[in-house]
Amino acid sequence: MLVRDKGLRGIVIALEHFNTISIEGNQIIAGSGAKIIDVSRMALEHHLTGLEFACGIPGSVGGALVMNAGAYGGETSTVLKKATVVSYSGELINLEEKDFQFGYRKSVFTEKDYIIVEAVFELQPGEYAKIKEEMDTFTALREAKQPLEYPSCGSVFKRPPGYFAGKLIQDSGLQGTRIGGAEISTKHAGFIVNVDGASSTDYLKLIQYAQEKVREKFGVELETEVKIIGED
Numbered sequence: 001m002l003v004r005d006k007g008l009r010g011i012v013i014a015l016e017h018f019n020t021i022s023i024e025g026n027q028i029i030a031g032s033g034a035k036i037i038d039v040s041r042m043a044l045e046h047h048l049t050g051l052e053f054a055c056g057i058p059g060s061v062g063g064a065l066v067m068n069a070g071a072y073g074g075e076t077s078t079v080l081k082k083a084t085v086v087s088y089s090g091e092l093i094n095l096e097e098k099d100f101q102f103g104y105r106k107s108v109f110t111e112k113d114y115i116i117v118e119a120v121f122e123l124q125p126g127e128y129a130k131i132k133e134e135m136d137t138f139t140a141l142r143e144a145k146q147p148l149e150y151p152s153c154g155s156v157f158k159r160p161p162g163y164f165a166g167k168l169i170q171d172s173g174l175q176g177t178r179i180g181g182a183e184i185s186t187k188h189a190g191f192i193v194n195v196d197g198a199s200s201t202d203y204l205k206l207i208q209y210a211q212e213k214v215r216e217k218f219g220v221e222l223e224t225e226v227k228i229i230g231e232d
Contacts, residue, residue, distance in 0.1 A: 002153045004230035005200045015062060018117060026123050027081065032062030032116040036069065039121065044135060049126030050079045055135040056142040058154070062116040066109040067225075068102045072138050077102035081122040085114035092117075105158055105225055147185040150193035156207060157190060157222045165222055166190030172213045179206040204228070 018031035021042050028048070030039045036059055040051040053074025057064065064076045065083060083095045093114070101108040109116060142148070157165035169175070169189035177184045178195070180202030185191040192206055211222045 001227045001229065002200055002203055004204070004228070004232060006231035008230050013115075015060070015115075015117075026125065028121045028123065030061045030119050030121065032060060032065075032118060034061045035059070036061050036064045040135070043121075043123055044128065044131050047126055047128050047131065048123035049131050050074075050123035051121065052131060052134045052138060056139050061119050065116055065119055066107060067105050068107050072141070075102070077107075079121045079123060080119060082120040083116060084118040085109075085116050088113040088115075145188055147187040147191050147193050150185070150195060152185075152191050152193045153203065153226045155190050156192050156224060156226050157210075158225045160220050160222065163218075163220055164190075168214045168218055168220060168222070169210055172210075172217050174210055174213055177206065177209070179209065182206045184210065200230070 015031075015033040018033035019035075021028065021030045021034050021039055023029075023042065023046050026048060028039055028042060028051075036051075036054045036057050039061060040054040043049070043051045051074075053071045054064065054069065054076075057069050057071060059067075059069060063069065065080065068076050070076060077100065080100060081097065083100070085093050085095060087093060095108070099108060101111070108114070155165075157169075159165055160168070166189040169184060174184050175189050176186045181194055181196035181198030182192050182202035182205075183195045184206065185193050192203055192210075207224060214220055214222050
């Protein structure tokens with residue numbers, strides 16, 4: 001998520017205290033404010049497989065549901081069984097698999113005004129050693145390929161059909177390009193990193209610049225994956 005420099009007019013509610021994680025058989029029940037990484041670790045501790053892909057995703061359970069977060073061939077949609085939400089009118093609603101409308105980086109939660117309260121993940125029994133090995137492999141790949149040494153807003157662009165956003169940006173010769181304190185990562189072109197006190201405006205200008213250059217060179221429109229909110 002990227003918040004514009006003028007911020008938000010109104011109230012921001014942090015659900016970080018909705019962070020409980022519990023186990024019932026093969027199911028993990030997690031509050032929307034819990035870290036999805038912690039949920040994947042809980043699964044490992046209880047020898048449950050299905051959430052290995054989430055071991056390095058730096059976001060909350062609620063965020064994972066909204067964006068159908070995924071990595072290395074896994075997605076939230078494959079393991080989410082139920083969710084409890086509150087509508088803006090205050091109605092408590094229980095959702096099931098048929099309600100989620102998952103797609104690539106989208107879900108019913110991106111379409112409707114729901115506040116996610118809790119999620120139920122249904123996993124399968126597995127072997128601790130195999131689950132840990134897969135998580136260790138994913139962690140090593142992430143550390144090797146992604147610029148984790150700098151602050152960033154995560155992967156900036158969605159994957160265009162038939163392409164990879166990072167490869168398009170790289171092939172446009174944009175790695176290392178800076179605007180203000182924001183830089184297109186020299187390690188992974190799909191990330192814009194904060195190398196020197198970058199403002200949101202720096203990020204937004206660099207996002208637009210990358211979109212323009214990729215459009216000019218390849219005729220491909222890059223759509224942002226990062227959610228941009230706040231006042232201009």
